[in-house]
Amino acid sequence: MKKILITGASGFVGSHLVEEALERNLNVYAGVRKTSSRQYLKGDRIHLLEMDFSNKKELTQKLKDHKFDFIVHNAGVVSVPKLKDYYRINYEFSKTFIEAIYASENSLDKFTYISSLASYGPANSENLSDFLKEEDNRNPINTYGKSKLKTEEYLAQQSDFPYIIIRPGGVYGPREKEILTFFKLINRNIEGYIGSRDQHLAFIYVKDLARAIVDATISQHTQKAYFISDGKHYTQWDLGKYAKRILNKKTFRFHVPVNLVRSIAWLLEQPAKITGNYPALNLEKVSILESMNWKCDITPLKNDLGFEPEYDLEKGLEDTLNWYKENKWL
Numbered sequence: 267m268k269k270i271l272i273t274g275a276s277g278f279v280g281s282h283l284v285e286e287a288l289e290r291n292l293n294v295y296a297g298v299r300k301t302s303s304r305q306y307l308k309g310d311r312i313h314l315l316e317m318d319f320s321n322k323k324e325l326t327q328k329l330k331d332h333k334f335d336f337i338v339h340n341a342g343v344v345s346v347p348k349l350k351d352y353y354r355i356n357y358e359f360s361k362t363f364i365e366a367i368y369a370s371e372n373s374l375d376k377f378t379y380i381s382s383l384a385s386y387g388p389a390n391s392e393n394l395s396d397f398l399k400e401e402d403n404r405n406p407i408n409t410y411g412k413s414k415l416k417t418e419e420y421l422a423q424q425s426d427f428p429y430i431i432i433r434p435g436g437v438y439g440p441r442e443k444e445i446l447t448f449f450k451l452i453n454r455n456i457e458g459y460i461g462s463r464d465q466h467l468a469f470i471y472v473k474d475l476a477r478a479i480v481d482a483t484i485s486q487h488t489q490k491a492y493f494i495s496d497g498k499h500y501t502q503w504d505l506g507k508y509a510k511r512i513l514n515k516k517t518f519r520f521h522v523p524v525n526l527v528r529s530i531a532w533l534l535e536q537p538a539k540i541t542g543n544y545p546a547l548n549l550e551k552v553s554i555l556e557s558m559n560w561k562c563d564i565t566p567l568k569n570d571l572g573f574e575p576e577y578d579l580e581k582g583l584e585d586t587l588n589w590y591k592e593n594k595w596l
């Protein structure tokens with residue numbers, strides 16, 4: 267039985283990856299921190315492995331001991347108050363981890379890195395029918411995206427390393443906590459948006475994402491990178507439209523002008539210039555909302571790995587919202 271290590275296993279994507287890997291009959295090791303929740307990592311088929319990405323020596327020893335066939339490096343931060351933590355955790359820890367893999371002299375079949383669409387920045391906003399493609403210029407517009415790009419660039423320098431990079435668009439599904447805020451409001455009959463222009467978005471249901479990541483990891487492909495979404499394009503209004511239908515709610519809809527949100531974000535983040543702690547609403551977040559085109563081309567993923575999404579947004583939201591209700595998150 268092939269051995270797979272999934273880092274960030276306690277999180278939203280990671281916990282679904284663990285479930286998918288178990289379904290594929292892999293011998294699953296869940297990489298966690300001492301402090302990580304074990305809520306979704308129960309059962310004797312899951313081996314927990316505590317990992318400290320700042321300790322190369324200890325990491326090397328653990329990799330020597332376990333001799334993994336596959337590693338999915340999914341641990342990372344999406345939203346943190348200190349900008350330097352994006353680089354520390356998403357880039358420096360990844361680099362240390364890869365150095366430890368080399369030092370362990372373990373011959374891996376595959377190292378799959380979970381990057382993000384944000385490592386490219388938005389697609390062409392002049393022509394909204396454009397989808398981001400591999401050969402496009404990379405202009406990440408936030409520190410998160412820049413930290414993911416830096417890790418991708420480091421990987422690209424490793425000419426003898428069997429890596430694959432996966433770049434998801436917006437991931438949603440059971441256990442997700444950010445888009446949940448929007449659904450909570452809909453559930454209270456409030457439908458709030460920032461801005462009123464169409465924003466083109468790419469979504470992927472977490473179970474389709476987990477399936478594609480495991481497929482890519484056990485495939486023969488290496489030194490390649492793939493965007494992933496369900497291949498369709500949506501606007502922000504679709505989220506509201508489907509959620510209202512599924513939750514059977516009528517809503518009061520309002521739009522907060524982007525300029526107003528930008529001014530508030532600017533004010534809120536002024537103290538961060540001294541404290542280094544950025545508020546949840548900051549100018550980087552606003553720049554994402556101001557970018558009108560976040561679609562990506564998944565043709566290479568379809569061609570190389572035969573990826574066919576099982577869920578579009580409407581079907582995935584049915585599952586997601588039902589899960590939120592059953593688990594009293596809504």
Ligand SMILES: NC(=O)c1ccc[n+]([C@@H]2O[C@H](COP(=O)([O-])OP(=O)(O)OC[C@H]3O[C@@H](n4cnc5c(N)ncnc54)[C@H](OP(=O)(O)O)[C@@H]3O)[C@@H](O)[C@H]2O)c1
Pocket residue numbers: 273274275276277278279280298299301302303319340341342343344355380381382383433434435436437438
């Ligand atoms: N969600 C999305 O829409 C999306 C889109 C594109 C890419 N991604 C990428 O997908 C990956 C997983 O994201 P997610 O949405 O599942 O986030 P999440 O729920 O916050 O999970 C993040 C995971 O990373 C771990 N982690 C964070 N900081 C760590 C550190 N310093 N040392 C070790 N482990 C650490 C967390 O462990 P603890 O539980 O101990 O905190 C957790 O298991 C990330 O790399 C993210 O960039 C996500």
